[in-house]
Amino acid sequence: MSNYWGYHLRIDARACTIEKVKSIPYVSEYNESLLKLIGMKSMGDPWIQDCGPKDRPDLCGITLLQPIETSSITAHLCNDSGDGYLDIFSCKPFDNEAIITHFHEWFSPQSLRWDFSIRQA
16 A cells, blocks of 8 residues: 555646636647646546636636546636646656646746645545
């Protein structure tokens, strides 16, 4: 029995390129590229929708949910601010630095911070 359950990377990115974070086709392409980069197998099609309460445009944006064989990838990208949030959780190890660089190349945030943890209940 292993002494961990999974790996969890969280990225918070400020002020990404607005045109990119507001484009469902672009986010879909990013998701496909990310899966290839980290060698994860998708479990069905991703769910990618423009979400949020219409009376709070500051909260609206694209949400991505991608089940993977080893857990999940989720993201929310804000239409107004361009802020982006990405979470990858997997029992299969992955390269944090490659994912961070990849996100930066795809969305060009003004700043980016991240956190990584090894999860075990």
